[in-house]
Amino acid sequence: MEVLFVRYGSLGVRNLLRANLKASITRLSTSTSFVKSDPSQVLNLGVPREIFPEEQRVAITPSTVKILCGKGFNIYVEAGAGSLAQYPDSEYVKAGAKLVESGVKDLYAQSDVILKVRPPHLDNEVDLLNPNSTLISLVYPARNKDLVNKLSSRKMTVLALDCIPRISRAQAFDVLSSMANIAGYKAVVDAASHYSNFFAGQITAAGRIPPAKVLVIGGGVAGLSAIATARGLGATVRGFDTREAVREQVESLGAEFLTIDLKESGEGGGGYAKEMSKEFLDAEMALFAKQAKEVDIIITSALIPGKPAPKLITKAMVDSMRPGAVIVDLAAEAGGNVETTRPGQLYIGGANRVVHIGYTDFPSRLPGQASALFANNITNFLISMMPKDKGS
Numbered sequence: 001m002e003v004l005f006v007r008y009g010s011l012g013v014r015n016l017l018r019a020n021l022k023a024s025i026t027r028l029s030t031s032t033s034f035v036k037s038d039p040s041q042v043l044n045l046g047v048p049r050e051i052f053p054e055e056q057r058v059a060i061t062p063s064t065v066k067i068l069c070g071k072g073f074n075i076y077v078e079a080g081a082g083s084l085a086q087y088p089d090s091e092y093v094k095a096g097a098k099l100v101e102s103g104v105k106d107l108y109a110q111s112d113v114i115l116k117v118r119p120p121h122l123d124n125e126v127d128l129l130n131p132n133s134t135l136i137s138l139v140y141p142a143r144n145k146d147l148v149n150k151l152s153s154r155k156m157t158v159l160a161l162d163c164i165p166r167i168s169r170a171q172a173f174d175v176l177s178s179m180a181n182i183a184g185y186k187a188v189v190d191a192a193s194h195y196s197n198f199f200a201g202q203i204t205a206a207g208r209i210p211p212a213k214v215l216v217i218g219g220g221v222a223g224l225s226a227i228a229t230a231r232g233l234g235a236t237v238r239g240f241d242t243r244e245a246v247r248e249q250v251e252s253l254g255a256e257f258l259t260i261d262l263k264e265s266g267e268g269g270g271g272y273a274k275e276m277s278k279e280f281l282d283a284e285m286a287l288f289a290k291q292a293k294e295v296d297i298i299i300t301s302a303l304i305p306g307k308p309a310p311k312l313i314t315k316a317m318v319d320s321m322r323p324g325a326v327i328v329d330l331a332a333e334a335g336g337n338v339e340t341t342r343p344g345q346l347y348i349g350g351a352n353r354v355v356h357i358g359y360t361d362f363p364s365r366l367p368g369q370a371s372a373l374f375a376n377n378i379t380n381f382l383i384s385m386m387p388k389d390k391g392s
Helices: 021-029 062-070 089-095 104-110 145-153 168-173 175-194 221-232 244-252 278-294 315-319 367-384
Strands: 002-004 044-047 074-078 098-100 113-115 134-137 157-160 202-204 207-209 213-217 236-240 297-300 326-329 346-349 354-357
Touching (some): 062 074, 074 104, 089 098, 168 367, 175 367, 213 221, 213 278, 221 244, 221 297, 236 278, 278 315
Parallel strands (some): 002 157, 134 157, 213 236, 213 297
Antiparallel strands (some): 346 354
16 A cells, blocks of 8 residues: 555654655556556546544535546545535536445445545445555544554555645645634634624623633644634734744734743744743743633644644633633644543533533534535645646
């Protein structure tokens, strides 16, 4: 099995973190599992219905089916694959897809390449995949070692979309950034719906209403999206990131960029933050403890590739927050940045009844938009690997 765009995984490698994307595409394009030996043959793409609990997205939308069919692909879509994202079967058929109503087993049997959102289920899906076929989906190889090993035993080519390097030439394929953008937006919308006061300040005949104070920890795509959305709703926003380079982006969105006196760069590889020294972390935690007493809403999005999410908000900080405050932990799927987060759950807890939102599926909660962006990314990815005379 060849796993492309993997930064870390069961083999303990960090291949292609900063690899030349063109070279990677060349290797894939010459793989017998992806490109037909006879150029006149048509490649069959299969799109199954996602079976991961609560997953509502679909890998391909009718509009991208039309594009791919125009490029010479055959598209097979399992009946009902897009229904939860408000893409009915009739729209897929109208766009040129072939609807498979006899079940996912038949879909896999007809497909050279499988396009999915979530990794295939270890027990219910992997054994149905054609040996020597290609899988393109989110994989998360570092935390799915058994899955990677089983796919390897079936001699599959696997393209882990979550491991595409964050370089300029790969931006059109970057599903993580697309999904993070949605997650940041939805985090603020959900926080606003559970916050008991206005987001925007107002001056009325009944008195002055102050704007909500929002702290966003993490200045990546999700964090910046959250900042922009909160500012758009009229909140006063403060942002923090270990990377000084993020300051300009945070301030350009109208937020205050928080700093600590200790100077240490948090810039890591591939646009991610790195682990910081103990001295820096102590100063950082002191800052968060002070902020927790002042703000109404905290949104966290700090992640370190290949490791559990760092714990940045302690139970003591949560207990010091104002009654009715809201915390949204966008890192919940990786363990959470907040000590009191319950991954996958929303609950109200503590002496001050702080609302904790620890959903692990924020993009799936906007399935139509999330599917559209995911499909655009994966379509761009497929077209980039075609010979220029076909993909242009």
